[in-house]
Amino acid sequence: MKIAALGLTALEIDLACITPLKKLNQEGHEVHIIVASDRDSIDWTAEEAKSFFEKFNLSNIVIMDKRDYSVVTQENANALNAHIKKINPDLAFMPSWKSLNARRKILARTALIACRGIGSIMMYELDKNPAFNPTVSFAISASEPAAKLSSTESGSSSLSLTVQTGQPNTDTISESFECHRVSLVSDNWL
Amino acid sequence: MKVLCIGAHPDDVELGMGGTVAKHSMRGDEVHIMVCTLGIGGESGDPKAREKEAAATAQILGGRLHIIDYPVVRLNKPSIEFERIIRNVISEMAPLRVYTHSPFDYHQVHETVCECVTNSATDVPQLLYYEVASSTSPEFRPNAYADITDHLDMKIKCLALHCTQSSKLYMQADITRSLAHTRYVLSKMGTRPNGMAEAFAVNKMLINTTQKIQPKVRYGRD
Numbered sequence: 001m002k003i004a005a006l007g008l009t010a011l012e013i014d015l016a017c018i019t020p021l022k023k024l025n026q027e028g029h030e031v032h033i034i035v036a037s038d039r040d041s042i043d044w045t046a047e048e049a050k051s052f053f054e055k056f057n058l059s060n061i062v063i064m065d066k067r068d069y070s071v072v073t074q075e076n077a078n079a080l081n082a083h084i085k086k087i088n089p090d091l092a093f094m095p096s097w098k099s100l101n102a103r104r105k106i107l108a109r110t111a112l113i114a115c116r117g118i119g120s121i122m123m124y125e126l127d128k129n130p131a132f133n134p135t136v137s138f139a140i141s142a143s144e145p146a147a148k149l150s151s152t153e154s155g156s157s158s159l160s161l162t163v164q165t166g167q168p169n170t171d172t173i174s175e176s177f178e179c180h181r182v183s184l185v186s187d188n189w190l
Numbered sequence: 191m192k193v194l195c196i197g198a199h200p201d202d203v204e205l206g207m208g209g210t211v212a213k214h215s216m217r218g219d220e221v222h223i224m225v226c227t228l229g230i231g232g233e234s235g236d237p238k239a240r241e242k243e244a245a246a247t248a249q250i251l252g253g254r255l256h257i258i259d260y261p262v263v264r265l266n267k268p269s270i271e272f273e274r275i276i277r278n279v280i281s282e283m284a285p286l287r288v289y290t291h292s293p294f295d296y297h298q299v300h301e302t303v304c305e306c307v308t309n310s311a312t313d314v315p316q317l318l319y320y321e322v323a324s325s326t327s328p329e330f331r332p333n334a335y336a337d338i339t340d341h342l343d344m345k346i347k348c349l350a351l352h353c354t355q356s357s358k359l360y361m362q363a364d365i366t367r368s369l370a371h372t373r374y375v376l377s378k379m380g381t382r383p384n385g386m387a388e389a390f391a392v393n394k395m396l397i398n399t400t401q402k403i404q405p406k407v408r409y410g411r412d
Contacts, residue, residue: 027400117378118379119379119380135393136394137396138396138398139315139397139400179333180333181334181335181377182334182335183336184210184336184390185219186336186337189397189398189399
């Protein structure tokens with residue numbers, strides 16, 4: 001299975017979904033990271049971002065910078081789509097298109113245009129947002145060491161320690177995502 | 191994967207997710223179809239005939255049929271007794287995924303089933319709602335889809351076997367085909383020009399990526 005994770009910054013992807021990405025990568029799935037920033041110099045430099053993700057054996061990194069996120073543009077969507085086409089992911093992680101952060105929201109809407117035809121899309125939100133409705137979690141062993149470099153209390157609302165199910169383990173820890181769409185019965189675990 | 195599909199009436203599961211049931215079954219999943227009422231006390235056809243129709247379609251779809259046969263007149267609103275029955279079934283069966291009616295359905299029996307299943311599925315990792323063209327309301331907002339392009343004909347064939355319901359508009363093949371194509375296009379999940387899909391709304395989905403399924407073809411009579 002091919003997975004793509006998109007974010008404005010490497011830090012954002014780390015905060016939002018590094019744990020499932022790491023797990024999926026360990027299980028042999030092909031994980032790609034796309035940092036699509038609107039800044040000249042992103043929170044981390046491209047080299048720093050690459051070396052960070054390489055610690056988790058995530059080596060498929062694309063850095064796009066200097067994007068204009070004042071509005072949704074076809075140009076940005078096309079630029080993103082060029083990478084998406086190459087990767088052809090089955091599953092994409094991206095920010096919520098209802099995000100309270102304007103830049104993140106523009107990126108999400110751009111990404112939705114770029115990801116037409118992609119079967120499953122999970123959205124994350126880093127701010128407290130009542131419009132965000134996370135219903136999808138990934139089961140992760142409680143013994144799994146925390147992968148995050150920088151998961152702090154600040155707005156990391158998607159880290160849930162209580163999963164409302166008795167199976168497969170009551171002690172699973174999971175990050176939660178809003179399901180924009182999921183392609184059912186398309187893969188072993190969907 | 192063990193899957194439980196719960197419908198109020200004998201044709202609801204086929205109508206809402208017949209293609210998905212076939213797809214699960216073909217993948218090798220253990221599929222259970224539960225019919226809550228045969229309509230005793232109601233006016234929707236002879237219960238015995240409806241039972242036979244449900245059995246025939248379940249066999250085609252490769253699912254194991256369970257009939258509760260709860261009196262339909264007592265399903266006009268949720269009850270502790272009915273919820274207890276559902277809870278026991280789920281507890282004994284321990285499915286990984288449960289499908290049932292959407293809460294956005296104005297048929298009172300569908301609504302009752304949805305509420306009781308949702309309340310009973312607290313320990314089920316995955317709960318999804320399907321739509322039925324007969325009564326699901328526009329508030330149903332799908333965010334999960336199954337590509338049933340290769341299974342639509344089987345779904346239509348199963349619906350046609352529900353002879354007692356054949357005069358109803360929503361049981362017609364054209365309606366089924368039209369909704370499936372619309373759902374596929376609106377989902378943006380694929381690029382097949384003739385794509386067909388069934389739509390679902392996720393209540394919760396705990397994904398265990400280590401879940402292993404041995405693919406095998408396990409179809410019933412075709």
